[in-house]
Amino acid sequence: MTMKRKLFVVCLACFAIAGLRAQQRPYYTQYIMNNYIINPAVAGIENYWDVKASHRMQWVGLQDAPVTTYLTIHGPLKRSAYERESATGFHASGSNPRGQAYWQDYTSSEPHHGIGFTILNDKTGPLNRFAAYGTYAYHLGISPRTSLSAGVSVGISNMSLDASKLNFGTTTVDPAVAGSGVLNRIKPDISAGLWLYSADYFVGLAAQQIVPQPLSYANNTVQLESGKLIPHLFFSAGYRMTLSDDISMLPSAMVRYVNPLPVGFDVNVKFQYQDFLWAGGSYRYKDGFAGMAGINISNTFNIGYSYDFQTSNLNTVSKGTHEILIGFLLGNRYGDWCPRNLW
Numbered sequence: 001m002t003m004k005r006k007l008f009v010v011c012l013a014c015f016a017i018a019g020l021r022a023q024q025r026p027y028y029t030q031y032i033m034n035n036y037i038i039n040p041a042v043a044g045i046e047n048y049w050d051v052k053a054s055h056r057m058q059w060v061g062l063q064d065a066p067v068t069t070y071l072t073i074h075g076p077l078k079r080s081a082y083e084r085e086s087a088t089g090f091h092a093s094g095s096n097p098r099g100q101a102y103w104q105d106y107t108s109s110e111p112h113h114g115i116g117f118t119i120l121n122d123k124t125g126p127l128n129r130f131a132a133y134g135t136y137a138y139h140l141g142i143s144p145r146t147s148l149s150a151g152v153s154v155g156i157s158n159m160s161l162d163a164s165k166l167n168f169g170t171t172t173v174d175p176a177v178a179g180s181g182v183l184n185r186i187k188p189d190i191s192a193g194l195w196l197y198s199a200d201y202f203v204g205l206a207a208q209q210i211v212p213q214p215l216s217y218a219n220n221t222v223q224l225e226s227g228k229l230i231p232h233l234f235f236s237a238g239y240r241m242t243l244s245d246d247i248s249m250l251p252s253a254m255v256r257y258v259n260p261l262p263v264g265f266d267v268n269v270k271f272q273y274q275d276f277l278w279a280g281g282s283y284r285y286k287d288g289f290a291g292m293a294g295i296n297i298s299n300t301f302n303i304g305y306s307y308d309f310q311t312s313n314l315n316t317v318s319k320g321t322h323e324i325l326i327g328f329l330l331g332n333r334y335g336d337w338c339p340r341n342l343w
Helices: 003-021 100-104
Strands: 049-057 067-076 112-124 126-144 146-162 182-198 201-206 214-215 227-229 234-238 246-257 265-274 277-284 288-296 301-312 320-329
Touching: 003 182, 112 146, 182 214, 277 301
Parallel strands: none
Antiparallel strands: 049 067, 049 320, 067 112, 112 126, 126 146, 146 182, 182 201, 201 234, 214 227, 234 246, 246 265, 265 277, 277 288, 288 301, 301 320
């Protein structure tokens, strides 16, 4: 087999893994705690700036498994236009600021703008994707208790291939290939979304990587036939159920569609005690289960952790997937301990 053909086989294998297991976009287990990472319409949904930092180590124990790190920040452009005092800023002993009385007084958002920023790095073996986006969203109350937002993210993705890490199943690699360095391809990237939300439910539709982009790597030493970056569609929905004045149950689901792959979906449930402690679980179709838990330590800091257990053949070589999510609430004037509109 010629070197060019070997490289082509390697490239196909890399993209096959990305498509079958992680699409061309990374998976997140705790996206239910940061829907903005999926849907740009969420930007500015609260009356403060929401900062989230996440690190995900997928399929621990498997060499060159995916590692994803991101930082997001989003908030309203002019909080003074719609912010209001919230009962969730007060923590009287024995009472729940997220009790039934609070939700009975819930009202839709006043019209306002939201903006956000995302920095993301996703690495799998010799392939690495670094992306940066800016987001704009607009929120509008369409009934006394229901709001609708629309958002768009625009940015760039740098897709890189480290030729020195290409493995052909032999103990040696052609020095010419190993010395060819890192090959970079910068592509524009656009995402858009809609988000319908109220006190009791949310429904979201998002499209990532809207504009298909050809992708190839070539220089004097390495030349791979071109692939293609394709659109990803996400449909999300969730409902809030009150089990008692202190405990809420929040079932939700997300459906993913990436042509020509089969439709995939997640089913999640989150239980929240008052407004500072939560735990939940998730099932990803034909992939595995996940458990997660978190705590709102104060009105400025929260943390969450999840562990995924694979039910596929990866379970024989993987020790599971770990994901940690740290959040900061900036400019939280009324001291909310948890989101008002995303719960």
